[in-house]
Amino acid sequence: MSSNEPVLSFNPPMRVLMGPGPSDVPARVLSAMARPTIGHLDPAFIGLMDQIKALLQYAFRTNNALTMPISGPGSAGMEACFVNLVEPGDTVIVCVNGVFGGRMKENVERCGATAIVVADDWGTPVDPAKVDAALKANPGAKAVAFVHAETSTGVASDAATLCNLAREHGALSIVDAVTSLGGIPVLADEWGADAVYSGTQKCLSCTPGLSPLTFSERAVEVVQSRKTKTQSWFLDFNLLLGYWGGNAKRAYHHTAPVNALYGLHESLVMLHEEGLEAAWARHAKMHEALKAGLEAMGLSFLVAPEHRLPQLNAVNVPAGIDEALVRAHLLERYGLEIGAGLGALAGKVWRIGLMGASATPNHVTLCLTALETVLAELGATVAVGKALPAAAKVLWG
């Protein structure tokens, strides 16, 4: 870029975000992020950190002292769990039923540990019986890692049962709750989960870039009694706790992403105002409305009803339809973003998100209208005029 070529400020197009995240970010959160930057060791900022910690404890339903946001996206949160808890030579049971379980396996192996994969078909939940068998076959396994809400397929797995199985066998549990936190119950203490990480850009409706996380006391003890240093300096909890820990005097570790934390705080304040239970109920209801509309149109879901995530709907692409063309039309005409299939599901499903601020009647209504119009135009066999009344019936009786 030459010195005299003018460069314009970036003004993004208006979008309605109904993909697998980011979801629509409320103006309250955006304007919180635009407040003046202060120092990461400012007394006022330390107060904000304490409040974020308390609000995250509320969101995770936990009293864990180690509850904080990692200064990076969800994949940094995932990595923080593995590099702190897993040492070279350890064995970890990794449940893989989609893209993000596969990423967990990569993390385990890059820690110099052995991953014992428990595989389930994409679109189905993790099978606890297989996990039980793997734990029995691998006594001394350090941890069981699984994805609570698989963003690539829209499947919920039974976190309570899986955490309990791990504990029964003396293993830690590592739970990916990136897409679940704030959308369906994430009950860290009730499950007895040892490490749970999430993302900000899904059901919390904050901007992407941070990864809230909580570690049980048992997990903290494992970190503090490591034989080797964690391979990541940036994510080393033995250092990071000096900054985010409970001490009055905070030791500098790295410069916290101050304004991103303003945004996270505001999104957590909003979640707290609505109430966790109310947020879960809203996500459930919007899913019921979308489902009624899609099924009235003649579309079907990838996942069996009892395992579906309300906030991430994997919808089968009708035969003969170019799914990318549909998404392009939705984006260009309606500013509406829905997600493509990932990995093994590329080209086969759409992923429609109803997350956080994108889980409203207006989102459901726009999505059904736009999808029906575009599909009909492209010659798909969809029932026209039935989706909206079906959704409205769920929404308003």
Place this chain on the structure above:
Amino acid sequence: MSSNEPVLSFNPPMRVLMGPGPSDVPARVLSAMARPTIGHLDPAFIGLMDQIKALLQYAFRTNNALTMPISGPGSAGMEACFVNLVEPGDTVIVCVNGVFGGRMKENVERCGATAIVVADDWGTPVDPAKVDAALKANPGAKAVAFVHAETSTGVASDAATLCNLAREHGALSIVDAVTSLGGIPVLADEWGADAVYSGTQKCLSCTPGLSPLTFSERAVEVVQSRKTKTQSWFLDFNLLLGYWGGNAKRAYHHTAPVNALYGLHESLVMLHEEGLEAAWARHAKMHEALKAGLEAMGLSFLVAPEHRLPQLNAVNVPAGIDEALVRAHLLERYGLEIGAGLGALAGKVWRIGLMGASATPNHVTLCLTALETVLAELGATVAVGKALPAAAKVLWG
């Protein structure tokens, strides 16, 4: 936190940021961050990524194709360099003349490599003769790592000479330019530097949380011909290049911090508008003005004049003065943040930043006024009434 306890939005106090970063963030950057979030695979976002890349190439004075921001703070950028370039068993010459050189050593060791430390006193630059000797004593060393602008001491090292020495011995150069980029010349191509990383919250005056980085073609070849996988999945350039690389089709790796990138883009647009040379000249002039004022007051600098960073001024605390009390008064009375000493310099120096939007005549004026008033009140032997005229003479002749 209970469900019925109301939680207020966070409104930060007004500060003037003259510490070691973050620096004051211009309203243009803050408001850019508050623009509506779009998807990280949106065509409009891909266009923004291309522009950020071109603007970073301008800022780093490079044509390197691998030029991008890491989705984490400067310490993630540092780690990205080491985990991608260094493999177990490698030897790396690490120059340590402050806190951040020490952090580089930690990074090398956590990669399973051997760090050969070239130590220089805090407050002095890296000695090229020692580096040359270390390279001769360690044939086959993989890289030389050093900090261009030591934020803990305010020292500039001779990057051109050090990069050249590395190259002469067939080693890569890894350069920490966190505090230098935008404040003094960072000339990646002219130096022949192989890996240079920076931060957003220093002389770019963006919010903290991202780490701009550039890799030479030679460094990219080293990454692509690794024998082992990099230990970090999140920072693995062999994966990340699918998203930030030059291909028309971007492969999803992790969810980019969309709004933080809006902010970085705007801060780079502002740097481009001002022009790199003009920005360097402004930092130099503000340093001269601050120096004239501080010296007129009777204060002295830690670092010899020829090695001083204009943007980070390590000032000796006068004998008998409680440096923390001075900072507390400055913060409470004037909203003015200056930095404490780090590590070996804790209690001995203040670190006064003149970075980016905090390098203006008004910042210099406020800092001198406030410091003189507080020091006089606390009984320090400072000459009163001389600092401002001395600074004004530099500023306005």
